[in-house]
Amino acid sequence: MLKIGAEWLLVHNLDPEIFLDGHVALRLRDVRNVKPLASASFTARALQHFGDRPRMPGRVDLTSTRTVIESASRRFPLVTVHVEHRNPTVCYIGVPVDINSKTLRLRHITPDADWEKDPINYPLRDITRVEIGGHYERALLAVGGRPPK
Numbered sequence: 001m002l003k004i005g006a007e008w009l010l011v012h013n014l015d016p017e018i019f020l021d022g023h024v025a026l027r028l029r030d031v032r033n034v035k036p037l038a039s040a041s042f043t044a045r046a047l048q049h050f051g052d053r054p055r056m057p058g059r060v061d062l063t064s065t066r067t068v069i070e071s072a073s074r075r076f077p078l079v080t081v082h083v084e085h086r087n088p089t090v091c092y093i094g095v096p097v098d099i100n101s102k103t104l105r106l107r108h109i110t111p112d113a114d115w116e117k118d119p120i121n122y123p124l125r126d127i128t129r130v131e132i133g134g135h136y137e138r139a140l141l142a143v144g145g146r147p148p149k
Contacts, residue, residue, distance in 0.1 A: 002023070002054060002056060003056070003060070003062060004028070004062065005028075005061070005062020005063055005068075006062065006063045006064070007027060007028055007029075007062065007063060007064055007065070008025045008026065008027055008028060008062040008063075008064075008065070008068050008130075009025070009026055009028055009031065009034075009062065010023055010024070010025050010057075010060055010062060011023065011024050011026065012024070012054055013131065013134060014037075014043070015135075018043060018046045018047065018050075019047070019050070019052050020047065020052050020053075020054070021134045021135050022057075022131055022132055022133035022134030022135070022137065023057045023060070023131070023132050023133055024129060024130070024131050025060065025062065025068045025072070025129065025130040025131075025132075026128070026129055027065075027128055027129070030084075030128055057072075057075060057076070057132060057133055058075040059071055059075070060072050060075070060132075064124075065124040065125075065127050065130075066099055066100075066101065066124060068130050069081070069096055069099055069104060069127075069130060070096075070099060072130060072132045073095070073096045075132070076132040076133050076137070077095065077141055077146070078093055078094060078095060078109065078132075078137040078140060078141055079093070079094070079095075079096060079106075079130055079131070079132055079137075080092065080093045080130065080131035080132070080134070080137060081093075081104065081106065081122060081127050081129070081130055082127065082128050082129035082130075082131075083122060083126040083127060083128060084128040084129065085126065085128060086126060091131070092106060092108060092120070092122070093108065093109055093136075093137060093140060094106040094107045094108040094109050094116075094119075094147075095107045095109075095147055097119045098119075099124075101124075102123060102124055102125075103121050103122065103123060103124060104121070104122045104124060104127065105119040105120070105121055105122075106119055106120055106122060107119045107147055108120060109140050109141075109144050109147070111140075113139075113140050113143035113144030114144060115144060115147045115148060
């Protein structure tokens with residue numbers, strides 16, 4: 001665990017191929033159990049062997065859903081949001097176009113790295129997880145570029 005805020009916590013995303021792949025912010029109210037990675041475990045030793053160590057992604061404000069997304073999007077061009085209570089198997093990746101106290105407007109990039117024309121609205125209360133800085137997001141941005149105006 002890297003950081004705990006008023007409503008969210010920030011952790012590294014551990015890829016099954018044994019490397020740290022970006023960061024994940026989770027709503028505290030959805031977390032039931034946290035088990036730190038034991039320093040003697042295979043995974044911890046493998047990460048250490050390859051020089052992969054925890055690091056902060058810059059300033060991510062964990063006070064509220066809005067502040068998580070606002071602060072993360074200042075540092076990372078794409079954010080991934082999950083609305084797991086509505087659909088646990090889907091995530092949405094894109095650029096926040098606007099955010100207010102109740103809604104996020106997100107312009108999507110597709111899995112083929114094509115930009116959707118119109119942003120979609122997501123109620124902030126439905127967002128359960130926010131991911132930033134992963135290899136997949138970086139690959140989408142590298143291939144798709146910045147969204148057209």
